[in-house]
Amino acid sequence: MSKIIETKINPTLSNNIESVKKKRKKVNVKPYVYLLPAVILLGIWMYRPLLTTFQLAFYQWSLVPGTTPVPVGWENFLRLFANKDFGISIYNTIFYTIGLLPFSIVIPILLAVATHNMKGRMKNVYRALFFIPLILAPVSVGAIWRWLFHPSNGLVNITLLDLGIIDQNIAFFSDPIFAKWLILFITGWKMIGFSTIMFSSALTGINRDYYEAVSLDGASRFQTFKDITLPLLSPMIMFMITMSILFSSQWTFAYIDILTSGGPFGTSTNIYYEMYKHGFTNLDVGLSSAAAILFFIVFSLITLGLNQMTKKFAFNDN
Amino acid sequence: MIIKRESIAVSFKQLKLTTILQHVLLILMGVIAIFPLYWMIISSFKNEAEIFTASFFPKDPTFTNYIYAFSEIPIAKMMLNSFIVAILLTVFQLGTSILSAYALVRWKFKGSFFIYSIISLSWLIPIQVIMIPNYVLINQMGLNEKLLGIIIPLSVSTFAILALYQGFKAFPTALIEAAILEGESDFGLLTKIILPNLRSTIASLGVLLFISGWNEYLWPMLITTNMENAPIQIGLRSFVNSDTNLWGSLMAATTISSLPILIIYFILRRHIIDSFVKFGMK
Numbered sequence: 001m002s003k004i005i006e007t008k009i010n011p012t013l014s015n016n017i018e019s020v021k022k023k024r025k026k027v028n029v030k031p032y033v034y035l036l037p038a039v040i041l042l043g044i045w046m047y048r049p050l051l052t053t054f055q056l057a058f059y060q061w062s063l064v065p066g067t068t069p070v071p072v073g074w075e076n077f078l079r080l081f082a083n084k085d086f087g088i089s090i091y092n093t094i095f096y097t098i099g100l101l102p103f104s105i106v107i108p109i110l111l112a113v114a115t116h117n118m119k120g121r122m123k124n125v126y127r128a129l130f131f132i133p134l135i136l137a138p139v140s141v142g143a144i145w146r147w148l149f150h151p152s153n154g155l156v157n158i159t160l161l162d163l164g165i166i167d168q169n170i171a172f173f174s175d176p177i178f179a180k181w182l183i184l185f186i187t188g189w190k191m192i193g194f195s196t197i198m199f200s201s202a203l204t205g206i207n208r209d210y211y212e213a214v215s216l217d218g219a220s221r222f223q224t225f226k227d228i229t230l231p232l233l234s235p236m237i238m239f240m241i242t243m244s245i246l247f248s249s250q251w252t253f254a255y256i257d258i259l260t261s262g263g264p265f266g267t268s269t270n271i272y273y274e275m276y277k278h279g280f281t282n283l284d285v286g287l288s289s290a291a292a293i294l295f296f297i298v299f300s301l302i303t304l305g306l307n308q309m310t311k312k313f314a315f316n317d318n
Numbered sequence: 319m320i321i322k323r324e325s326i327a328v329s330f331k332q333l334k335l336t337t338i339l340q341h342v343l344l345i346l347m348g349v350i351a352i353f354p355l356y357w358m359i360i361s362s363f364k365n366e367a368e369i370f371t372a373s374f375f376p377k378d379p380t381f382t383n384y385i386y387a388f389s390e391i392p393i394a395k396m397m398l399n400s401f402i403v404a405i406l407l408t409v410f411q412l413g414t415s416i417l418s419a420y421a422l423v424r425w426k427f428k429g430s431f432f433i434y435s436i437i438s439l440s441w442l443i444p445i446q447v448i449m450i451p452n453y454v455l456i457n458q459m460g461l462n463e464k465l466l467g468i469i470i471p472l473s474v475s476t477f478a479i480l481a482l483y484q485g486f487k488a489f490p491t492a493l494i495e496a497a498i499l500e501g502e503s504d505f506g507l508l509t510k511i512i513l514p515n516l517r518s519t520i521a522s523l524g525v526l527l528f529i530s531g532w533n534e535y536l537w538p539m540l541i542t543t544n545m546e547n548a549p550i551q552i553g554l555r556s557f558v559n560s561d562t563n564l565w566g567s568l569m570a571a572t573t574i575s576s577l578p579i580l581i582i583y584f585i586l587r588r589h590i591i592d593s594f595v596k597f598g599m600k
Contacts, residue, residue, distance in 0.1 A: 028425075028427055028428070030421070030425065030504060031421040031422075031424070031425040031427045031430065032421075032427070033421075034417045034418060034420055034421035035417070035418045035421045035422070035433055037413070037414045037417060037418075037474070038414040038415070038417065038418040038437065038474045038479060039418070039433060039436070039437075041414065041470075041473055041474040042436065042437065042440050042474055042476075044455075045448070045452060045470070045471040045472075045474075046440045046443050046448060047436070047440070047443075048451065049447075049448035049449075049450075049451035049452050049455075050443055050447065050448055052450075052451035053447055053448060053450065053451055056450065056451070063450070063453075063454070065457065111344070111347065114340050114343070114344060115344065122341075124588070125348075126344050126347075126348055127591060128587050128591065129347075129348040129351050129352055130347065130348065130351050131590075131591055132351055132352055132355060132583070133351055133354075135529055135533075135579050135580075135583050135590070136355070136533075136576055136579065137532065137533035137535065137551055137554075137575065137576065137579070138533065138535060139533075139535055139551045139554050139555050139558070139575075140358075140554065140572045140575055140576050141354070142558070143358075143554060143558045143568060143569075143572045144354045144355070144357065144358045144569070144572060145354060146558065147357070147358075147361065147565050147568065147569060148354060148357060150565065153369070153370040153565070155357065155372055158371070158372040159372060162372070189350070189351070192347075192351070193351065197591060221336075246442070249444075250444050250445075250446070253446070253536070254535065254536075257555075258555060258558060258559075272444065272446040275446045275447070276446060276449075276536075279449065279450050280540065285450055288450060289450065292446060292447040293447075295447075296442075296443070296444075296447050299442065299444075300442055303442060
């Protein structure tokens with residue numbers, strides 16, 4: 001609309017170029033003013049520190065006030081690759097990222113489909129239940145699960161002992177294998193509700209005519225699911241895969257911190273937890289920054305790749 | 319639809335069985351989803367002798383755990399801190415996102431694509447990548463141990479901007495054009511026409527931002543070390559890590575810290591779920 005007004009006004013003022021310029025300037029400055037708070041804040045608290053981290057990756061510094069960072073070239077990256085926990089953390093990052101996909105894609109699709117055609121209140125009751133883990137704070141969730149799996153008095157150990165499945169308490173979070181799988185399970189448990197809701201909303205958007213057409217053909221429920229539901233859900237599936245891969249390391253962070261602190265012996269740590277540990281426990285800013293930059297680039301490339309794949313493979317119903 | 323009903327009638331028996339199976343599985347999933355919450359609440363009411371047993375209902379419910387939790391960590395002060403942080407974060411994040419989403423939708427201007435990209439790409443930057451420089455800057459500003467130090471760096475939410483951008487874009491242009499013809503100013507257009515019409519969208523976004531502000535933990539943990547200055551999540555974390563083995567009190571503190579979120583959820587359940595559907599989540 002403002003454009004129309006502008007073009008209407010412009011010809012009458014065209015003999016006075018100066019005033020046109022003024023007028024344009026006046027019109028154009030407004031969006032920048034409205035955007036100023038957000039852009040300044042993003043600049044100071046997101047992009048400035050990103051650049052600083054890039055810089056710090058080439059310095060050695062202990063974070064202690066009064067000391068100055070010392071330039072060391074590529075040494076931080078060399079130390080990073082030589083660090084014994086670095087390999088484990090990459091392996092675990094991949095383990096958690098892939099391990100979360102069933103929780104963010106497979107189970108939620110099944111739950112969404114199962115509740116989709118339900119009538120009445122039960123549908124909302126189920127969805128409301130699946131949703132509860134999501135709104136709880138990570139710290140609370142960590143505390144509760146830590147209590148459930150407590151080595152001597154937790155419900156899980158008591159029950160397993162009573163049932164005669166084990167004859168000795170298991171210290172779940174001090175066991176390298178249990179610790180990792182439990183962190184994965186708890187992160188997944190928390191995310192199921194979110195994905196289920198997202199897939200449910202995608203299902204609501206599917207045109208019912210498709211289902212009626214195949215039910216005329218006498219297709220089985222499984223066939224309908226495979227031939228109609230899955231292809232039509234593919235844009236949402238790709239979106240959720242991208243989200244899951246991009247954010248899973250941040251989602252697991254809290255549970256690594258609260259349940260195991262990365263242990264035992266660094267077996268459950270992931271790359272973001274290593275950054276935190278290097279930075280704030282070992283006061284080795286250079287190492288933390290080198291890891292941060294490396295993985296910022298890796299995750300950006302993965303996101304870009306997934307974005308391309310979404311454009312190529314997702315089936316759009318237009 | 320009619321045809322579908324008939325085919326349902328044909329395989330009625332089979333369908334009934336799968337439906338029952340479906341409900342059994344869904345109920346099982348539902349139980350897994352809320353059981354930890356149930357266990358948290360009943361553990362908090364168990365007495366010292368009962369806390370280490372597997373009883374599913376406290377035989378002799380007690381408030382001792384709550385009393386002890388309040389004496390052990392400054393819960394009231396930390397809850398207040400959490401409320402201040404969550405409310406101010408919600409207000410600032412709504413404010414910055416309303417203004418910028420409006421600008422991006424309302425005008426075509428030079429650099430708008432660039433600014434939109436800067437905003438949406440900031441989603442790719444995890445807090446762990448930027449925490450050290452931000453920590454240093456907050457310290458230089460003398461804002462460590464202050465609630466403002468927690469709030470300022472988080473006061474713009476990429477997620478909120480993108481969510482509102484979608485909402486504003488769907489706003490009927492006819493209403494906007496009418497208001498412009500009537501000589502409404504740009505700011506008046508936003509505050510008198512758009513915002514009142516989108517108030518339910520903005521309210522549910524506000525609820526989501528409040529919940530995520532309440533649950534925020536890594537950044538507040540870096541900024542505040544003293545419990546008196548910290549939000550409840552930080553206090554809860556150090557209580558959990560203190561190895562006191564007082565799980566009754568721990569679960570009491572966890573219950574208190576979750577209470578505001580749970581109350582909001584039970585009142586606005588439908589709203590919250592709908593808005594998650596609409597916006598997705600960070």
